[in-house]
Amino acid sequence: MRDMSARAPDPGVADGRPPSFATALLDPHPAVVSASQRRWLLLGSLAFASCAGSLRWLGQWAGLYGTAAGTAGFAALVFLASVFLIRHVSHVLQRTDAHRERLEADYRRLVEHLPLVVYVDELADNSANIYTSPQVESLLGFTVDEWVRDPELFVKQLHPDDRERVLTEVKRSNESGTPFVTEYRLIAKDGRVVWVRDGWSIYEDAHGQGVHSQGYLLDITRRREAEEELRRLAVTDPLTSLPNRRELIERLRATGADEAPHSLLFLDLDDFKTFNDSLGHRAGDALLVALADRVAACARRDELVVRMGGDEFAILTPSSVQTDLELLAQKLLSAVASPLSLEGRELWATASIGIASGGDAEELLRNADMAMYQAKGSGGNAFAFFSPPLHAAAKRRLGLSADLRRLTLLDELRLAFQPTFDLRAGGVEGLEALLRWQHPELGLVPPGEFVPVAEEYGSIVEIGRWVLHQACRHARQWAGTSGTPAVAVNVSGRQLREPGFVDDVRGALGESGLDPAALRLELTESVLVRADDTVRASIADVCGLGVQLAIDDFGTGHSWIGHLADFQPDLIKVDRSFLAEGNEPLLRGIAALARELGVRVAAEGIERTDQLQLVQRLDYDIGQGFLLGHPLPEAEATALLDRDATVPRTALRLA
Ligand code: C2E
Ligand code: MG
Ligand code: MG
Numbered sequence: 001m002r003d004m005s006a007r008a009p010d011p012g013v014a015d016g017r018p019p020s021f022a023t024a025l026l027d028p029h030p031a032v033v034s035a036s037q038r039r040w041l042l043l044g045s046l047a048f049a050s051c052a053g054s055l056r057w058l059g060q061w062a063g064l065y066g067t068a069a070g071t072a073g074f075a076a077l078v079f080l081a082s083v084f085l086i087r088h089v090s091h092v093l094q095r096t097d098a099h100r101e102r103l104e105a106d107y108r109r110l111v112e113h114l115p116l117v118v119y120v121d122e123l124a125d126n127s128a129n130i131y132t133s134p135q136v137e138s139l140l141g142f143t144v145d146e147w148v149r150d151p152e153l154f155v156k157q158l159h160p161d162d163r164e165r166v167l168t169e170v171k172r173s174n175e176s177g178t179p180f181v182t183e184y185r186l187i188a189k190d191g192r193v194v195w196v197r198d199g200w201s202i203y204e205d206a207h208g209q210g211v212h213s214q215g216y217l218l219d220i221t222r223r224r225e226a227e228e229e230l231r232r233l234a235v236t237d238p239l240t241s242l243p244n245r246r247e248l249i250e251r252l253r254a255t256g257a258d259e260a261p262h263s264l265l266f267l268d269l270d271d272f273k274t275f276n277d278s279l280g281h282r283a284g285d286a287l288l289v290a291l292a293d294r295v296a297a298c299a300r301r302d303e304l305v306v307r308m309g310g311d312e313f314a315i316l317t318p319s320s321v322q323t324d325l326e327l328l329a330q331k332l333l334s335a336v337a338s339p340l341s342l343e344g345r346e347l348w349a350t351a352s353i354g355i356a357s358g359g360d361a362e363e364l365l366r367n368a369d370m371a372m373y374q375a376k377g378s379g380g381n382a383f384a385f386f387s388p389p390l391h392a393a394a395k396r397r398l399g400l401s402a403d404l405r406r407l408t409l410l411d412e413l414r415l416a417f418q419p420t421f422d423l424r425a426g427g428v429e430g431l432e433a434l435l436r437w438q439h440p441e442l443g444l445v446p447p448g449e450f451v452p453v454a455e456e457y458g459s460i461v462e463i464g465r466w467v468l469h470q471a472c473r474h475a476r477q478w479a480g481t482s483g484t485p486a487v488a489v490n491v492s493g494r495q496l497r498e499p500g501f502v503d504d505v506r507g508a509l510g511e512s513g514l515d516p517a518a519l520r521l522e523l524t525e526s527v528l529v530r531a532d533d534t535v536r537a538s539i540a541d542v543c544g545l546g547v548q549l550a551i552d553d554f555g556t557g558h559s560w561i562g563h564l565a566d567f568q569p570d571l572i573k574v575d576r577s578f579l580a581e582g583n584e585p586l587l588r589g590i591a592a593l594a595r596e597l598g599v600r601v602a603a604e605g606i607e608r609t610d611q612l613q614l615v616q617r618l619d620y621d622i623g624q625g626f627l628l629g630h631p632l633p634e635a636e637a638t639a640l641l642d643r644d645a646t647v648p649r650t651a652l653r654l655a
Helices: 021-026 035-065 068-113 136-140 144-149 153-157 160-176 221-234 245-257 272-279 281-298 322-337 361-377 388-403 447-457 460-478 493-497 501-512 525-529 533-544 560-567 576-581 584-597 609-617 634-646
Strands: 117-122 129-132 180-187 193-204 210-219 263-269 304-309 312-317 340-342 345-347 351-357 382-385 413-422 428-439 443-445 486-491 519-524 548-554 571-574 600-603
Touching: 129 144, 136 144, 136 193, 136 210, 144 153, 160 180, 160 193, 193 221, 245 304, 245 312, 245 361, 263 272, 263 322, 263 361, 272 281, 272 533, 281 304, 281 312, 281 322, 281 340, 312 322, 322 351, 322 382, 351 361, 361 382, 361 388, 388 447, 413 460, 413 486, 413 634, 428 447, 428 460, 428 634, 447 460, 460 486, 460 493, 460 501, 460 519, 460 634, 486 548, 493 501, 493 519, 493 525, 493 533, 501 519, 501 533, 519 525, 525 548, 533 548, 548 560, 560 584, 571 576, 571 584, 576 584, 576 609, 584 600, 584 609
Parallel strands: 351 382, 428 486, 486 519, 519 548, 548 571, 571 600
Antiparallel strands: 117 129, 117 210, 180 193, 193 210, 263 312, 263 351, 304 312, 340 345, 413 428, 428 443
């Protein structure tokens, strides 16, 4: 299309009528010499040529005979011949004109029936429009007259986002003379946005000289809209209608290119799998939609909220100021954590947020992800900023996750046994089996580090089965040495959701011949809080086998008191943080509650004598801690039991 940047008045419309397409196309200078003028020029030239030839011949003939009568006769003859010739030539020209008009009409019909707008522009700096076909009216709502008359109209109707690009392209093509095809938006008279494909080339004369430019505008709005819709679908999460991960990556790449400061908050719901499993996928989806709305409501206009997939969301913000980021993270945590009513049930969800600033898309995502794990590791419902040491921790974690899937893993695992003591009668009451991983390169890896990774990647199921069998086997050997001490086995939530869990327990008991009453399964309170029907059924079934149930790390989960009555455990093990804090009122309250419910109560983490005295004074049943006994290898645990059998039962009271 034309370049209107330096445009002169349009000579083709000087008489108020736009020129025809054929005129524009066939006549290089339509306004300089008109068709009728050219016709008379041609006639005159022919008449002159024929008269000149006849007179020369007449002159020769008259010179030969030299008679006046002859001269007059021949003059008349010449006149008649001239008239005849002029009439003949005029007739021929008339036929040429008719042919030309027919041709023009054919052209016009053809051009005006094409499903596109055809245009012809001058090939000059101003690119003045010579011809525009009437389809411009259905395309843009402007009549041909309006379109051709206003030299600025094309530039004015160019979409602001495309204007600069299109004008540059047109100018470049005008200068180089190369044809081009481009797509851009025009604003129609009624404000509609119309996508067009503009194909443009130079029409050259027989000598290869550029005469004018010609092109077409094809309406591609529907195709573009369909493409746009497809693109939108490709970058939109269908469940929450939020942009998806792909959109974030594209945006990050664009942001990275201009190196503007930016940060990413990576949000992951805590324990969403449990929600999903217990509520069902439909309710799980509804929960995600509700939380997506809350997360989106926390963001400003210049921030992008995306659903990364599953229970992960991300917020891209242009800020990298720490206090701003903290505020936003806090706002997000509160938004997620406020109670939610779903299908008649009241729910509390929490999230962990990792925050990273700067860097390219890959780096930013990786760093924010690492920081998120840091927040999750601190118990969830928290946020953490990325720092370089986190990088090392995440690398180690990744390495562990790979090593946990090694076939030889079970050969590297050991069990340590930490004694639990009867605080009233004295003596060893039980032994808690605690996992140890003797890693060939990293040395001893504590369970606090690898168990969460094993839970995440599912290897805890196989590891847990191994622990169960080992613990029952050892316990069977100890039975009778000092009464029958209970062997406590920690069970993760993931194991309870495995369909074969109850069979595993039954198998371990059957294989070892251990009395079920001597096996104590420890479930953390957070597992019980989120127990779905599958987990509840598993718990009921294993309890049906006659094994004991203990609630581990009691007091750290949410709304824990309700769960005491729900699961009727044999023992609750009060989390060691309460003893470490010296929170006597709480320790006393829990002991009273346990007594009320007829459940035995244990104090974890007894490290000092004053702590032992406190829990004894508060009438705790069982004690566990480094003061009383560290986790021991199996042989040492056996030796301890042997010794314990010989020690008077009141020994502990003297500690
Ligand atoms: P837990 O079940 O609460 O186990 C008690 C943890 O407290 C053990 O840490 C033990 O060494 C530690 N502990 C005992 N007395 C004291 C004390 O006086 N002071 C201090 N500061 N700590 C004390 P450990 O062995 O590192 O195990 C950590 C956690 O790993 C366990 O906490 C348990 O939740 C998990 N775990 C261990 N073994 C297994 C297993 O076989 N399966 C599963 N699912 N989890 C396991
Ligand atoms: Mg435990
Ligand atoms: Mg514990």
